[in-house]
Amino acid sequence: MTALRNRMPLWFVFLVLLSVASIQIEHNPFGLSDLIQRHAQDVSNLLITGPYFYGTAGRDSISAAVIDEGTLQTLKMPWPWDYAAHARVLDALLEYHPKAVVVDFLFVDSRPDLTLPQLIEEIHRYQSEHVPIYFEGGIQLPYGEAALRPELAATGVTILDPTLPVYDGIARQYNFTGKCFGGSRPHDAPCLSLALQVFKDIYPQYPLASLRGKMELVWGTRVAPQNAKWITATDSRGGRRSCQLDIGPLRRVYLAFYDTAAVQNPCPYNAEIPVVSLMEGSDDPDLIALARNRVIFYGGALQGAQDEMYTPVNGLLPSIFVHAMALDNLITYKGRPKQNVITVWGRTLESNAAQIIAIMPVILVLSLLHIRSVRARARGGGQSTHARSVTMEYMIERVIQHLWHWLAFGLGLAVGLLLTLALGLSVANWVGIVFISAELAAMLLIGLPDSIWGYLSHVVREAE
Amino acid sequence: MRQILLTAVIIGCFASMSAPAWSSNDCSAVQGDVVLEARTPQVDLFNDDSGKEKALTLEKEKFPTCAPIVGRAPNMMLQVQIDGKKYWVAPHMVRYRFAGKLPAVCRNLALGANQEKAGATRGLGEGCPQAGASH
Numbered sequence: 001m002t003a004l005r006n007r008m009p010l011w012f013v014f015l016v017l018l019s020v021a022s023i024q025i026e027h028n029p030f031g032l033s034d035l036i037q038r039h040a041q042d043v044s045n046l047l048i049t050g051p052y053f054y055g056t057a058g059r060d061s062i063s064a065a066v067i068d069e070g071t072l073q074t075l076k077m078p079w080p081w082d083y084a085a086h087a088r089v090l091d092a093l094l095e096y097h098p099k100a101v102v103v104d105f106l107f108v109d110s111r112p113d114l115t116l117p118q119l120i121e122e123i124h125r126y127q128s129e130h131v132p133i134y135f136e137g138g139i140q141l142p143y144g145e146a147a148l149r150p151e152l153a154a155t156g157v158t159i160l161d162p163t164l165p166v167y168d169g170i171a172r173q174y175n176f177t178g179k180c181f182g183g184s185r186p187h188d189a190p191c192l193s194l195a196l197q198v199f200k201d202i203y204p205q206y207p208l209a210s211l212r213g214k215m216e217l218v219w220g221t222r223v224a225p226q227n228a229k230w231i232t233a234t235d236s237r238g239g240r241r242s243c244q245l246d247i248g249p250l251r252r253v254y255l256a257f258y259d260t261a262a263v264q265n266p267c268p269y270n271a272e273i274p275v276v277s278l279m280e281g282s283d284d285p286d287l288i289a290l291a292r293n294r295v296i297f298y299g300g301a302l303q304g305a306q307d308e309m310y311t312p313v314n315g316l317l318p319s320i321f322v323h324a325m326a327l328d329n330l331i332t333y334k335g336r337p338k339q340n341v342i343t344v345w346g347r348t349l350e351s352n353a354a355q356i357i358a359i360m361p362v363i364l365v366l367s368l369l370h371i372r373s374v375r376a377r378a379r380g381g382g383q384s385t386h387a388r389s390v391t392m393e394y395m396i397e398r399v400i401q402h403l404w405h406w407l408a409f410g411l412g413l414a415v416g417l418l419l420t421l422a423l424g425l426s427v428a429n430w431v432g433i434v435f436i437s438a439e440l441a442a443m444l445l446i447g448l449p450d451s452i453w454g455y456l457s458h459v460v461r462e463a464e
Numbered sequence: 465m466r467q468i469l470l471t472a473v474i475i476g477c478f479a480s481m482s483a484p485a486w487s488s489n490d491c492s493a494v495q496g497d498v499v500l501e502a503r504t505p506q507v508d509l510f511n512d513d514s515g516k517e518k519a520l521t522l523e524k525e526k527f528p529t530c531a532p533i534v535g536r537a538p539n540m541m542l543q544v545q546i547d548g549k550k551y552w553v554a555p556h557m558v559r560y561r562f563a564g565k566l567p568a569v570c571r572n573l574a575l576g577a578n579q580e581k582a583g584a585t586r587g588l589g590e591g592c593p594q595a596g597a598s599h
Binding site: 068070074075076077082084085088091092094095114115118125230231232233234240266267272274276277278279280281282303304306308316 | 503504506514515516518538539540554555556557558559560566569570571572573581582
């Protein structure tokens with residue numbers, strides 16, 4: 001058996017390890033690979049990218065004007081609002097000279113409302129002031145209704161697709177393309193999703209990355225300072241706490257793994273403009289800073305409106321902030337957001353294929369080292385056992401085992417980081433490599449390829 | 465002496481020229497709540513406090529200064545008197561001054577809402593035919 005093992009070729013070790021890795025990556029047995037990847041993505045958002053590495057360029061360029069229960073209560077304006085009320089908010093926003101406004105309400109129903117002309121007039125005011133205004137179109141309308149009320153669509157306003165992909169109930173990804181709702185565009189050019197279209201129009205200086213696959217959202221955790229000033233959160237014991245979570249790095253690590261809810265912040269990352277202040281025409285410097293020259297999302301956070309999504313770092317949040325975060329990613333990464341695919345020399349690779357290719361050098365290095373150690377051991381022929389004590393032998397063995405695992409772990413991590421930094425592949429789509437590399441190292445330690453080689457050689461000899 | 469006189473005349477001229485402008489911005493002569501001037505390029509005037517029925521739209525220059533506020537609605541609309549007629553105006557369209565202080569705008573988020581979600585749709589569905597219902 002030992003003699004057979006000594007003749008084991010490099011290509012065989014490589015092939016065995018590659019097969020094991022490919023099965024894990026491609027077939028996702030018991031959903032474990034997927035689970036590890038998504039959990040790693042969430043932990044990365046909470047621990048690494050969110051608090052330390054994610055830039056604030058997007059956060060400083062986006063705000064959300066959100067109608068909430070407090071707004072309805074303060075203004076004594078019960079929901080739903082008529083078109084005149086929406087026109088009033090939009091007019092108040094226009095006064096602060098925003099970069100663009102995205103209306104996150106669906107105006108699909110042709111409800112009888114005599115104030116509709118006021119909203120139409122408001123759209124014309126935006127057009128004459130050259131401030132881009134976007135409306136969202138209804139999707140999956142079962143009776144063929146127009147995506148936006150025809151009277152509003154007739155103003156020529158841009159209609160965008162607000163679809164949000166849900167991954168295991170959580171907003172982790174964002175579409176590149178969306179449904180087309182008319183408008184002029186180059187022949188065969190795909191229609192972009194909401195955040196992508198807004199980014200393309202408002203930030204033409206940053207060319208968009210290849211539109212294949214999906215965007216992997218990176219969630220920021222350093223909440224806009226203005227939110228910390230006017231928004232508080234009440235915990236289950238009735239205590240008030242600030243939106244500015246003050247958790248040290250070590251405690252954050254502990255909580256991220258053992259009590260994720262405690263490290264999640266219910267306050268949104270992007271700044272929220274109080275609609276009440278907007279409607280009263282406040283001269284508050286904070287309000288001016290939040291509205292002037294920013295892209296503003298105008299939407300609602302209302303009980304029973306069913307427009308909420310879970311995020312990895314906030315828990316339940318109004319969906320308007322998912323669109324805002326997607327645009328935030330695009331601005332922060334200058335049009336090259338993290339993706340679930342990579343594009344090399346014009347060819348797009350799905351994340352599984354990319355992972356298999358990426359793990360090949362790791363497997364090659366591990367295989368080479370394994371073959372070398374097998375041959376070295378064979379050359380040594382057991383002399384060392386006489387020279388060293390049994391305890392020492394055991395200790396050396398353990399140290400080598402640890403080093404071996406850490407080497408594999410490090411190699412996997414290095415390849416993953418390279419994929420992220422050079423090709424924009426999201427953490428979620430390569431973190432599996434790290435775990436699989438460590439697992440392959442363990443397989444080499446227990447001598448899996450050696451056993452298979454020995455068995456196959458034995459079978460072949462028997463056949464001869 | 466001549467220089468002092470000249471300086472006094474110049475200062476007097478400046479003071480008299482800037483006086484109307486100063487008073488129009490400040491409206492110190494008007495007591496209580498007052499609309500100082502228009503803020504947006506056009507100001508919409510409404511017949512009702514809900515802002516449903518638009519009466520007219522005035523250009524910024526034509527909107528009067530120092531118009532006393534004669535009424536306030538819960539939705540923040542302001543009632544002003546212009547040319548002897550009362551209109552309602554949205555506060556963001558004008559610069560105004562209240563005698564009292566505006567209440568602070570705050571928001572509170574309930575933690576723990578992550579485990580619960582409203583399982584109902586707001587204000588829809590009343591009167592819809594129920595599948596399998598007895599009526």
